[in-house]
Amino acid sequence: MPKTLFEKIWEKHVVRSTEGGPDLLYIDFHLMHEVTSPHAFNKLRQLGLKVRRPDLTIATMDHQVPTNNLDLPVEDEIAAQQMEALRKNCAEFGIQLHPWGTLGQGIVHVIGPEMGLTQPGMTIVCGDSHTSTHGAFGALAFGIGISEVAHVLATQTLLQRKPKTMAVTVEGKLPKDVTAKDLILGILKKIGTDGGVGHVIEYRGEAIRSLSMEGRMTVCNMTIEAGARAGLIAPDETTFEYLKDKPYAPKGEQWEKALAEWKELYTDEGAVFDKEVKINAEELVPYVTWGTTPDQVVPLDGEVPQPRNSNEERALKYMGLVPGTKIKDIEVNAVFIGSCTNSRIEDLRAAAQVVKGHKVKEGVRALVVPGSMKVKKQAEDEGLAEIFQQAGFEWRASGCSMCVGMNADYLQPGERCASTSNRNFEGRQGKGARTHLVSPVIAAATAILGRFASPSDINVLMNR
Numbered sequence: 001m002p003k004t005l006f007e008k009i010w011e012k013h014v015v016r017s018t019e020g021g022p023d024l025l026y027i028d029f030h031l032m033h034e035v036t037s038p039h040a041f042n043k044l045r046q047l048g049l050k051v052r053r054p055d056l057t058i059a060t061m062d063h064q065v066p067t068n069n070l071d072l073p074v075e076d077e078i079a080a081q082q083m084e085a086l087r088k089n090c091a092e093f094g095i096q097l098h099p100w101g102t103l104g105q106g107i108v109h110v111i112g113p114e115m116g117l118t119q120p121g122m123t124i125v126c127g128d129s130h131t132s133t134h135g136a137f138g139a140l141a142f143g144i145g146i147s148e149v150a151h152v153l154a155t156q157t158l159l160q161r162k163p164k165t166m167a168v169t170v171e172g173k174l175p176k177d178v179t180a181k182d183l184i185l186g187i188l189k190k191i192g193t194d195g196g197v198g199h200v201i202e203y204r205g206e207a208i209r210s211l212s213m214e215g216r217m218t219v220c221n222m223t224i225e226a227g228a229r230a231g232l233i234a235p236d237e238t239t240f241e242y243l244k245d246k247p248y249a250p251k252g253e254q255w256e257k258a259l260a261e262w263k264e265l266y267t268d269e270g271a272v273f274d275k276e277v278k279i280n281a282e283e284l285v286p287y288v289t290w291g292t293t294p295d296q297v298v299p300l301d302g303e304v305p306q307p308r309n310s311n312e313e314r315a316l317k318y319m320g321l322v323p324g325t326k327i328k329d330i331e332v333n334a335v336f337i338g339s340c341t342n343s344r345i346e347d348l349r350a351a352a353q354v355v356k357g358h359k360v361k362e363g364v365r366a367l368v369v370p371g372s373m374k375v376k377k378q379a380e381d382e383g384l385a386e387i388f389q390q391a392g393f394e395w396r397a398s399g400c401s402m403c404v405g406m407n408a409d410y411l412q413p414g415e416r417c418a419s420t421s422n423r424n425f426e427g428r429q430g431k432g433a434r435t436h437l438v439s440p441v442i443a444a445a446t447a448i449l450g451r452f453a454s455p456s457d458i459n460v461l462m463n464r
């Protein structure tokens, strides 16, 4: 019987299944960070258990780390405690840790792929909802709860009910100015924040195939915002090319063997999905979110919509917006380029190209926070850091930073931010802060003009 990519991966990892119950799945790779791990380690201690496969587990510090003053002690007491707890736990249980301040450190969903640890066909988990990012490699990757983290640590397995399958097919070519971020915002606009509930989404079609690995990660990253369990994309030459020569990618004969297996990872012709959505890439445009959920999306060239219900009324009120206002007339206080959605080298290159030779609008606070210390270094070597700094951006070290405001990088009540992150919930970037999700190029142009703008607006408006 023809199978979907998801079914192929799932079946290969079932250790035991019971009639009507969840399946016991083998987990190939487990990522950890400082926020969702302390309880799990305590549980192991209580039960006198060891980590079953420390070699298949890695940890990083990302959510609470300061992104500046790396030579000073961590001021925030809770952050310092969590970071120290992770250091101790990893040492005690023999887990590879990439601590704050080291070249290996970065956002958990950026460093896995960067090291070549994220590979096609794997099952990957992390106590973090954006684990779906790793699905870009054709891996089945999903976030798990804190007690599940303990279960995986102790057994390298996880009990899971088999989700349903969903195909999101994006046919046609993406218009020139439309990025991977716009693509996923466009998908969210269409299917909503509950469009994927109970399903694993496979992204297919010409527009998806045309994306770089960075772009595919952006799309899979935000899959969770549609309520889906995971998102994935069948591996292809783009995937193999990216993985080749990565530190943990298989080498020599092992590479050839892996490649042969990876090439089998696609949805068979005739396989049936439980749900299918089709999108025409040519109809997509650059988008901006106007509200407090990631599906409250309008074209950059559009207007703040009329509310259709009380939720939308509340969102407009929180966002301090008046229906009918042109998006491009909305001024911002801050611009954040970062997060596991859009902080990889390609994102920084695209933003730097827009910023080059311009200055951040007076009064706007603009931050670039690379997704990993390696991305930071690469961007510095390529001269991107200099471009950002000369324009007046703050150039930071890696971490989640203003995506979630769990460190010192957050906004004041009422401040408005163009952000390349993935969540615009109330209070996400600070109490009372207003978040608009955008692509890196729109964030960059917005920093220069001080209001929502596309790169092409810069020259037009500057020459007026």
Ligand SMILES: CC(C)[C@H](C(=O)O)[C@@H](O)C(=O)O
Pocket: 035, 036, 063, 127, 128, 129, 130, 143, 404
């Ligand atoms: C802190 C963590 C548990 C959380 C998540 O699971 O996603 C965070 O990364 C987020 O993006 O909201």
Ligand code: SF4
Pocket: 062, 063, 107, 108, 128, 130, 339, 340, 341, 399, 400, 403, 404, 421, 422
């Ligand atoms: S960058 Fe943001 S979305 Fe990603 S893991 Fe960190 S807090 Fe979560």
